[in-house]
Amino acid sequence: MEHNPLQPRIERLLTQVEKPSRYIGGETNETLKPDASVRIAFAYPDAYEVGISNQALQILYGLVNGRTEAAAERVYCPWPDMADAMRRDEVPLFTLETWRPVRDCDMLGITLQAELTYSNVLELIDLAQIPIRSEDRTDRDPIILAGGPSASNPMPLAHFIDVFFMGEAEEGLERIVEILDAVKTREERLDRLAELPFLYIPARGEQPVERAVFADFSIDTAPRAPVVPYASAIFARASVEVMRGCTRGCRFCHAGTWYRPVRERKVEDVVKAGLEQLECTGYDELSLTSLATSDYSGVARAIKEIKAVKPDLHLSLPSNRVDTGPVALLAAANSRQRSITLAPEAATQRMRDIICKTITDEMIEKAIDSAFGAGYTSIKMYFMLGLPLETFEEVQGIVDLAFRAREIGRQHLGEGGKFTVHISASNFVPKPHTPFQWSGMAPPDQLRVKHDYLRRAIHGRQLKLSLHDVRTSMLEGALGRGDSITGDAIETAWRAGARFDAWSEHHHEEHWRDAFAAAGRDLEAEATRERDPLDPLPWDHVRSGVSKEFLLDEWWQSRAERPTGDCRWDGCSDCGACVGPVRNRLVEA
Amino acid sequence: MRIELRLAIRDRARFLSHLEMVDLLLAAFRRAGYEITLSNGMRPRPIISLALARGVGVASEDERCTIELVGDSHDLDALIERLAATCPRGVVPLDARLAGPKTIAAGATYRIAFDAPGDLVAQAVDAYLASAELPIERRSPKQRRTVDVKRFAPEPRLDGSAIIVDIAILEDGSAKPEEVIRALASCANSDLPSAGVTRLAVAMAPKPVRMATTETT
Numbered sequence: 001m002e003h004n005p006l007q008p009r010i011e012r013l014l015t016q017v018e019k020p021s022r023y024i025g026g027e028t029n030e031t032l033k034p035d036a037s038v039r040i041a042f043a044y045p046d047a048y049e050v051g052i053s054n055q056a057l058q059i060l061y062g063l064v065n066g067r068t069e070a071a072a073e074r075v076y077c078p079w080p081d082m083a084d085a086m087r088r089d090e091v092p093l094f095t096l097e098t099w100r101p102v103r104d105c106d107m108l109g110i111t112l113q114a115e116l117t118y119s120n121v122l123e124l125i126d127l128a129q130i131p132i133r134s135e136d137r138t139d140r141d142p143i144i145l146a147g148g149p150s151a152s153n154p155m156p157l158a159h160f161i162d163v164f165f166m167g168e169a170e171e172g173l174e175r176i177v178e179i180l181d182a183v184k185t186r187e188e189r190l191d192r193l194a195e196l197p198f199l200y201i202p203a204r205g206e207q208p209v210e211r212a213v214f215a216d217f218s219i220d221t222a223p224r225a226p227v228v229p230y231a232s233a234i235f236a237r238a239s240v241e242v243m244r245g246c247t248r249g250c251r252f253c254h255a256g257t258w259y260r261p262v263r264e265r266k267v268e269d270v271v272k273a274g275l276e277q278l279e280c281t282g283y284d285e286l287s288l289t290s291l292a293t294s295d296y297s298g299v300a301r302a303i304k305e306i307k308a309v310k311p312d313l314h315l316s317l318p319s320n321r322v323d324t325g326p327v328a329l330l331a332a333a334n335s336r337q338r339s340i341t342l343a344p345e346a347a348t349q350r351m352r353d354i355i356c357k358t359i360t361d362e363m364i365e366k367a368i369d370s371a372f373g374a375g376y377t378s379i380k381m382y383f384m385l386g387l388p389l390e391t392f393e394e395v396q397g398i399v400d401l402a403f404r405a406r407e408i409g410r411q412h413l414g415e416g417g418k419f420t421v422h423i424s425a426s427n428f429v430p431k432p433h434t435p436f437q438w439s440g441m442a443p444p445d446q447l448r449v450k451h452d453y454l455r456r457a458i459h460g461r462q463l464k465l466s467l468h469d470v471r472t473s474m475l476e477g478a479l480g481r482g483d484s485i486t487g488d489a490i491e492t493a494w495r496a497g498a499r500f501d502a503w504s505e506h507h508h509e510e511h512w513r514d515a516f517a518a519a520g521r522d523l524e525a526e527a528t529r530e531r532d533p534l535d536p537l538p539w540d541h542v543r544s545g546v547s548k549e550f551l552l553d554e555w556w557q558s559r560a561e562r563p564t565g566d567c568r569w570d571g572c573s574d575c576g577a578c579v580g581p582v583r584n585r586l587v588e589a
Numbered sequence: 590m591r592i593e594l595r596l597a598i599r600d601r602a603r604f605l606s607h608l609e610m611v612d613l614l615l616a617a618f619r620r621a622g623y624e625i626t627l628s629n630g631m632r633p634r635p636i637i638s639l640a641l642a643r644g645v646g647v648a649s650e651d652e653r654c655t656i657e658l659v660g661d662s663h664d665l666d667a668l669i670e671r672l673a674a675t676c677p678r679g680v681v682p683l684d685a686r687l688a689g690p691k692t693i694a695a696g697a698t699y700r701i702a703f704d705a706p707g708d709l710v711a712q713a714v715d716a717y718l719a720s721a722e723l724p725i726e727r728r729s730p731k732q733r734r735t736v737d738v739k740r741f742a743p744e745p746r747l748d749g750s751a752i753i754v755d756i757a758i759l760e761d762g763s764a765k766p767e768e769v770i771r772a773l774a775s776c777a778n779s780d781l782p783s784a785g786v787t788r789l790a791v792a793m794a795p796k797p798v799r800m801a802t803t804e805t806t
């Protein structure tokens with residue numbers, strides 16, 4: 001390989017920082033394409049160990065390297081020690097594969113998986129020595145594209161991102177690569193990209209933009225050879241996405257709108273891809289992923305077929321619903337596992353009807369009972385606090401359910417039995433494109449009172465409680481439904497030192513409070529403000545496919561405490577997501 | 590079948606930590622189609638150990654890994670070939686043999702290159718050799734103590750503008766290459782920035798019976 005002048009400078013930095021393996025690349029299944037005419041740097045705006053575990057980025061990396069002439073390389077947000085050292089030594093942000101500057105790539109593609117990474121988006125751009133604002137960039141700079149679920153409200157980052165990709169990148173990435181290859185100046189590239197209906201280019205005005213849906217998900221082959229991270233990754237396992245989309249219709253859930261309709265992968269492909277991935281990666285664990293894997297029609301068959309080949313494999317099924325016999329499924333998948341996670345989200349029937357979580361108390365109790373009966377010794381249950389129309393009864397409901405679960409556990413394992421009922425409560429954060437997009441968050445004081453109550457009530461033998469930080473939830477809420485003025489606040493906060501906001505040790509509330517104030521806004525008011533359904537929303541020009549009328553109707557249904565059926569089984573509710581070849585595609589059980 | 594594998598750790602792979610190296614070797618063996626024996630007990634773990642911890646950033650031409658594979662008729666040449674295809678960039682399997690009686694590392698030879706003029710390095714080596722002792726402070730988050738580097742690495746020798754040094758592992762510890770560099774810098778009364786450290790060889794000795802066996806996983 002030709003001499004790289006950055007190499008000795010990077011190596012010098014690596015001797016000074018924590019976990020240098022975050023920056024070295026060279027992992028198994030990494031792809032090098034030195035002669036590619038187009039270079040794309042895919043970035044995850046968080047640390048290596050978080051970003052490398054993201055399946056979406058792995059899919060895009062494989063897609064560009066495997067199916068196009070372009071080279072995809074990777075970059076993650078340098079940890080503060082490395083970022084400071086890079087600035088001190090004027091080393092620009094570089095890709096892991098070639099240690100070449102990101103600035104020299106044709107495109108920097110950033111995935112937006114969470115609002116709390118927005119400060120890191122600016123950190124990445126600045127470390128790459130690219131001007132922070134799009135308007136200041138020239139032909140010397142790469143096109144900065146952002147995609148992922150949080151791009152569905154592009155406005156908070158509209159000052160900083162040249163192009164937003166709406167929806168599922170498999171559907172349009174190859175066309176973007178063709179354009180990058182065909183034209184080379186910045187303006188020409190933006191002009192050509194503006195012709196694609198799923199791209200939003202802030203510099204070209206607020207034109208309507210359509211979410212791209214990967215209609216062929218069901219027939220496309222699942223990725224076989226993901227990059228195998230070094231030991232520090234949060235998830236180090238093979239994983240096959242068995243299904244995309246979910247039509248359960250939980251009214252708080254962004255993914256439940258953004259990835260409609262449901263497309264299931266053929267069982268044969270799931271099994272083949274899973275086994276091949278195990279071989280290509282050397283992992284001893286395989287995860288069948290989706291928004292709710294126990295809903296996948298082929299789940300039992302896939303488990304059976306994979307286990308027939310690899311009986312001792314640790315097969316994990318994240319995101320199980322209470323009403324789909326999760327215990328039996330998990331037991332079939334992994335007989336050694338002793339913990340199970342259930343997500344009732346709300347503890348009372350009234351609240352479950354409001355949020356459209358169509359499960360009953362009996363179903364929850366039955367799942368707990370069969371879990372303890374099957375030998376599970378740890379049950380974790382997820383709930384949300386601060387949901388719209390919540391009363392104190394819902395909070396009490398969580399306490400009651402925790403104690404009921406403990407009682408069931410004791411019936412099976414004895415009074416002093418060795419088991420844990422783990423209650424985890426997050427704070428409701430309204431998301432764009434959901435029926436609750438108009439709802440405000442509960443005020444922080446109210447959330448804290450509820451947290452205190454839970455802390456006092458849920459303690460003692462066999463009980464465990466974890467609660468999400470109210471401060472970061474508020475920030476998430478204020479950013480998620482923000483507009484371009486929110487973008488000014490993001491820049492101010494980042495200039496004041498905000499980065500890695502999802503990491504409590506790095507989150508500085510005061511940076512954000514001051515930054516919102518400097519932009520003429522109050523952070524908490526932004527998060528807690530209820531929106532009038534008649535007022536325009538900053539993301540109105542983004543067409544998710546699901547109509548605003550449907551969302552509004554769902555919002556009214558929530559007020560009437562009426563759940564809506566799942567269109568896979570209860571008939572179409574006319575949300576608008578199915579058009580032409582895009583429709584629910586289920587496989588045989 | 591217990592085998593001893595020798596590897597080279599080159600280029601960027603030298604920045605991998607001990608734990609990361611263990612993990613990637615396990616995955617590389619699995620990808621190559623080998624099953625690794627698990628230890629007995631409540632939490633079975635793959636049986637693998639690396640002979641001598643390597644400082645992050647130090648390259649190696651003699652990394653020793655002992656691993657126990659399921660089955661007892663593995664062709665060792667084929668094993669090296671298959672592993673070469675499954676190890677990540679910079680991790681190069683060199684050779685493998687059936688592991689004999691248990692041994693421990695008794696010392697290692699390093700090549701240390703400098704980003705400094707050759708005559709300055711030569712002066713530093715002369716002064717180093719002439720010193721009776723070379724105390725260097727070792728700092729860790731928990732404690733500070735002084736290490737006499739000369740006791741563990743008595744005779745660095747010039748190799749062009751680099752040095753080659755044997756560092757012994759004695760009952761009461763050892764010195765790190767980075768401490769030898771600091772000792773040389775203090776001898777030279779000057780900054781002596783390193784341009785790379787490579788472990789050339791590890792000397793193994795029979796494992797004393799009284800020592801407890803610990804497997805690193």
Ligand code: SF4
Pocket residue numbers: 247260261262567568571572573574575576577578583584
């Ligand atoms: S259009 Fe109908 S069938 Fe399609 S996702 Fe919406 S509700 Fe379901």
